[in-house]
Amino acid sequence: MDSLVFITLALCSLSSILFIESIHIQTSFSVDLIHRDSPMSPFHNPSTSQQDLIKKATFRSTSRLSRFSLSLLSNESPESIILPNNGDYLMRIFIGTPPIEKFVIADTGSDLTWVQCSPCVNCFPQNTPFYDSTKSSTFSNIQCDSQSCTLLPKAQQLCGKSNECFYSYHYGDRSFSIGELGFDLISFGSSNSTLHGGANSATNVNITFPKSIFGCGYYNIFTSDKSGKASGLVGLGAGPLSLISQLGDSIGRKFSYCLVPFASNSTSKLRFGNEAIIMGEGVVSTPLIIKTSQPTFYYVNLEGVTVGQKIFHTGQTDGNIIIDSGTTLTYLEPPIFDDFIISVKEAIGIEQVEDSSSPFSYCFTYQPDINFPHITLHFTGANVTLEPKNMLLLYESNLLCLAVVSSNIEGVSILGNVAQIDFQVEYDLGGKKLSFVPSDCAKN
Ligand SMILES: *[C@@H]1O[C@H](CO)[C@@H](O)[C@H](O)[C@H]1NC(C)=O
Ligand SMILES: *[C@@H]1O[C@H](CO)[C@@H](O)[C@H](O)[C@H]1NC(C)=O
Ligand SMILES: *[C@@H]1O[C@H](CO)[C@@H](O)[C@H](O)[C@H]1NC(C)=O
Ligand SMILES: *[C@@H]1O[C@H](CO)[C@@H](O)[C@H](O)[C@H]1NC(C)=O
Numbered sequence: 001m002d003s004l005v006f007i008t009l010a011l012c013s014l015s016s017i018l019f020i021e022s023i024h025i026q027t028s029f030s031v032d033l034i035h036r037d038s039p040m041s042p043f044h045n046p047s048t049s050q051q052d053l054i055k056k057a058t059f060r061s062t063s064r065l066s067r068f069s070l071s072l073l074s075n076e077s078p079e080s081i082i083l084p085n086n087g088d089y090l091m092r093i094f095i096g097t098p099p100i101e102k103f104v105i106a107d108t109g110s111d112l113t114w115v116q117c118s119p120c121v122n123c124f125p126q127n128t129p130f131y132d133s134t135k136s137s138t139f140s141n142i143q144c145d146s147q148s149c150t151l152l153p154k155a156q157q158l159c160g161k162s163n164e165c166f167y168s169y170h171y172g173d174r175s176f177s178i179g180e181l182g183f184d185l186i187s188f189g190s191s192n193s194t195l196h197g198g199a200n201s202a203t204n205v206n207i208t209f210p211k212s213i214f215g216c217g218y219y220n221i222f223t224s225d226k227s228g229k230a231s232g233l234v235g236l237g238a239g240p241l242s243l244i245s246q247l248g249d250s251i252g253r254k255f256s257y258c259l260v261p262f263a264s265n266s267t268s269k270l271r272f273g274n275e276a277i278i279m280g281e282g283v284v285s286t287p288l289i290i291k292t293s294q295p296t297f298y299y300v301n302l303e304g305v306t307v308g309q310k311i312f313h314t315g316q317t318d319g320n321i322i323i324d325s326g327t328t329l330t331y332l333e334p335p336i337f338d339d340f341i342i343s344v345k346e347a348i349g350i351e352q353v354e355d356s357s358s359p360f361s362y363c364f365t366y367q368p369d370i371n372f373p374h375i376t377l378h379f380t381g382a383n384v385t386l387e388p389k390n391m392l393l394l395y396e397s398n399l400l401c402l403a404v405v406s407s408n409i410e411g412v413s414i415l416g417n418v419a420q421i422d423f424q425v426e427y428d429l430g431g432k433k434l435s436f437v438p439s440d441c442a443k444n
Contacts, residue, residue, distance in 0.1 A: 003043060025324065027250045028273030029207045031188045033089040033106055033257060033325075040267055042103050042127075050263060054393050058086065058359045061328035061416065068109065068322065068389060069412050072293060087326030088417055089259075091234060091270060094187045095214070096136030102128065104232040106270060108325045108427075111239030111295050113186070114215030115232030116132055117179060121219040126231040132272075133182060133216060140211075141165075142181040148213050149181060151240040167215055179217035186212040201336070212246060236325075238296040247272065256426035258441035266442035278424045278437050284382035285435040286425060288317055289319030297322045298427065300434055301380045302336070302413070307343035308373035317380070321413040323425075323434065330416045331360075331407035332367060337361075346401060347373035355400060360401040377415075384436050390419045 033142065034040045044356070046058075059091045059176075063065065085235075089103035094101055102115055116123045119132035132412035133139040142148045142165040149157060158166040158178075165181040185207040217232070229383035235242040236255065244255060256276040259268045289299040304311055314320060314336050332340055341361055345352070350364040376385045395401040403418040424444065426435040 005349060007379075014229065015126075015306065020301075021048060027207065027247065028270040028271075028275045030269050030275050031091050031296075033091055033259070033268035034103075035260075035262070035268070036088055036090055040263060042101045043090075044210070048323060050250070051394065051396060054262070054395055054444065057328040058393075060117070062359055064109070064324075064327045065141070065331055065407060065412070065414065068297070068327075068414065069407070069409050071295065074364045076284060077092065081212075087233065088267065088328055089270075089325060092188070093234060095131055096133075096184050097138040098128070099187060100129070100131055100136075101183070102131070102231050105235050105326065107233045107237060107432045108314075108323070109295065109297060109327070111235040111242040111245075112215050113212070113232070113234045113241075113243055114177070114179065114217050116220060117216035117218055119218065123217070123220050128231055128345075131230075133184070136184055138183075138185040140183045142183065148183075151213070152181065153262075156435045165383075174278045176219075176221055178219040179215050181213060182216055183211045185210050186214065199402060209247065212243075212267040220221065234248060235295075238290045238298060244427075244429065251276070253429035256424055258439055258444055259421050260280045260441040261326070261421050262393075264442055268441055269444070276426055278426045278435055280437070283435050284379075284384065285433045286379035286382035288429070288432050288434040290429070290432075291319065296327060297324070299323070300415070303380055304378040304400065305343075306346040306374065306376040307342055309341065310343050310347075311378075312339040320411075321415050323415045324418075325417050325420070327414050327416040328403070328418055329414075330404045331412065331414045332404060333407050333410050333413045336413065337404075337406040340404065341402075344373070344375075345406075346381075348369070355399075356399065359405060360395065360403075361405045363395060363399050363401040366398045366400050370400075379434075382434075382436065384423070385438075390421055393418065 012417060032169050036043055038044060075388050087107050089106045090103045092101060092103055093105040104115065115131045116126060118132040120130050123130065128166050142407060144159035144163045144165045146165065156167050156169055160166050166178065167181055168178045169176060185205060185208060236244055239245065244253065251273040254276045255270065255272045256278060257268060257270045260266050286300050289301065290296055291299060300321055300323055301317060301319050302314055302321045304313040345362060349362065350367065350370070353363045372388045374385060375391060376383050392400045393405055407413060422439060422441050423436050424439045
């Protein structure tokens, strides 16, 4: 075939595909993702040093790992909701009519969107009023026998005296949350580009979802860190109750994020629908594997890792690492981690500083001429090359630590958010693929 004709045909069919997609995807918007410790966060404490923030983040990360592990390893207590102070990125939502502003954790590791509610039997402290369904003209109950209630996992579903649909989540560490499932209007205020100097690609829209299912938590007991002041979370997981599943075809079942470095003055972005699609040079994609565990984590398959000149293979094919935006560090399961750490230590070649109190496996004294090796993660069909900023954290004033540690649990690996800094990461649930492209997230 004449190549020009071929290209023209190819372009025509491509544009018709795009056309079909664009009429299919009705909603496209972006919101700011605010690191909980960044200057833009309502919980920002300017007196806390950068090192202390990193310490806190690593401890949160460890407790998140143990929750993920509990939910993966224990059959009887599958946990779908993660502590609201147990994630790194916040987003602003408005709930009810009149709209009440909430800063909640944006969580790819859980499904149900929920907030602490009044009348509260037991709640952890938050610095904004609790949501009160009796004061919202758009709230409606969900009945126990309704289709929406059956979306809850069986073991977590309870019926109230008046047939209300209750959820009950218990965690392995005796934390729990009990509340009611309801419908209300959830909206995302405009992301305001002038407000957050540097961010220039925000869409100024007030997107409203009239009948969103969410959890109203009346009885919330958390045994671990209570210092976080987020008042709930938005579930970005793949389960039927997550925001992503509820928005469904209206956003083409696609979202993406771009996370700025830890100390940046810009906000990260979370995008939905057409805006979430990443394309062009350098985009790589790998199958997105959604296992039917509870909660439904996002998995990809790590086939191997190159460190400097050395490559090693995991020999695994069926989805061996959870990709998560709320976990700070990257955790590798023991056999993979052992290969990885040997190669990294060998390539960097700086003597390890022992510190038994640190959660890290390898820390060394900062020196200006570090020979940091090229590290490439080989996912099935997608090679992702990481920069030093994706791998190293400044832990003490002159101590650099590797942001990759052992999970110590076979079968549990998590790709955390430090490793994803300055990448656009697109989750395409319909196409079952995860795409990456390196990006300056302060600009994009
Ligand atoms: C968004 O728009 C809806 C409908 O126009 C309005 O009721 C709501 O108050 C708006 N929300 C915000 C946060 O501006
Ligand atoms: C952006 O934020 C400023 C300050 O809060 C406000 O005055 C302005 O109206 C906002 N612009 C948009 C487009 O929302
Ligand atoms: C962030 O803003 C502060 C104060 O405006 C400034 O001193 C600092 O250099 C900025 N940091 C970055 C990474 O741009
Ligand atoms: C990824 O890198 C490996 C090792 O360098 C190479 O063999 C493979 O072809 C690359 N795969 C892709 C999809 O680029």
